[in-house]
Amino acid sequence: MPNGVQKTIAMPSGMSGASVFRCRTASHAGQLVDSSSQSEELALKCWPEQTPGHRVEAIHQRVSSLASKLDLVPSYRRSVDGKTAVVDLRGCWWELSSWMPGQPLPANADIAQVTCGARALLAAHRHLCTIELGQDRHFQPPVFEPCVAVQERLKRLQTITQPLQRCFQSNLAGSVPVRQLTGTDPALVLQAIDRARELLRRNWPDRSRRIQAELATLQFDPVPQHWILRDVHREHLLFVDRQVSGLIDFDAMRIDSPIVDFARWLGSFDCFWESPFETATQILAEVEPDSPLTASPAIGDPPQFTEPPSSEPGTGRPTAPRDSSWGLDSPPATVRPPSTFRAIEEGKSIKLLMAIARASLWLSLGNWVVWLVDESRQFPDLSRVAERVGRLTDYASRDAEH
16 A cells, blocks of 8 residues: 555445545655645545556546646646656556545436536536647647547447357356355346346347447548547546536546547436437537537538548548637637538437447447356456446337337
8 A cells, every 4th residue: 555545445346447445645645645745535546457557647647637627627646756656566556636525426317417417528528629639649639530439339249249149048147257245146146137138139139230320320420539538427427416526537538529428428327218319419409509519620621531540540630720619729820710610410419429329338238248148257346237237228128119
């Protein structure tokens, strides 16, 4: 344990493999805390094993920049040599950040609360779209490229069907590693997995074809991209008195369309799957009319891709000038001012959001079944796994009715 950390409480394990502790530090603490720091409540996190240091550094740079502009984002505490992360003898990376107050919304939160969360995401995007892309791309965002999330989901559709077929034929009780853990009922875990497996058995052929067709119509469409949070679900936004109080968990950050964050966020709630199109339309209209979802600056029209993009998004693609309507600087004098601001049609934004949300739902459900049945993966809290699988199954059942 790093020097200066005391009163440590282990928090419930998530699904990523990271370990998080709620703790306090002593005044003038050591390795992870500047000597001038006062005693305060903090979040101590150990990144998953095998996470490379350059990945941690890249995310810390972006999150630190975001925290300087947005109070909802935790700020990192620096070590005595100025670093925001340190590595232990096992090669695991540790960070210490401010503890964010609040609790996640329940899955049955009303649409007003979900909209409030969407506005917080927009606030984060307004700064993220000003951060340099990095990854050897020395120009400013946004860039116009096909959505990475669409490409990834199309690839996963091709690879998941075969292991799913094996799961359909497997002896469930003999495949799932249900351990006798405190608070875990093996029967409930097996019941949740069996229900998910049966739903997939009945609906996967039709659903996968439909999802593939939806994604295929979008796979080459250029959309504005910048750094996004990417893994944004219900548990990653915290609320106090119906207001957003914190934004947490940035492990999955990367460059992609901001629509991906909104799709993942909306897809975490009952109200979305009760009436997906109507809910998405209402929230997009209420969040802000000039948000990155519906307005994207470009000089004329961005290029239309007719062939698959390179494996590394952003390599040499044209960029769009920055727009003051996003709270950004004006384009440099060397860039011809845009004659028009090409808006992504609202219907197209909703179409992309819906396609990503539906694909994420069915692929997430399929992934859980494959991980547990075909691959016999171990998870620290099977009761949380059963809860998540059960909720995904409920949402997929509703979607299958449409």
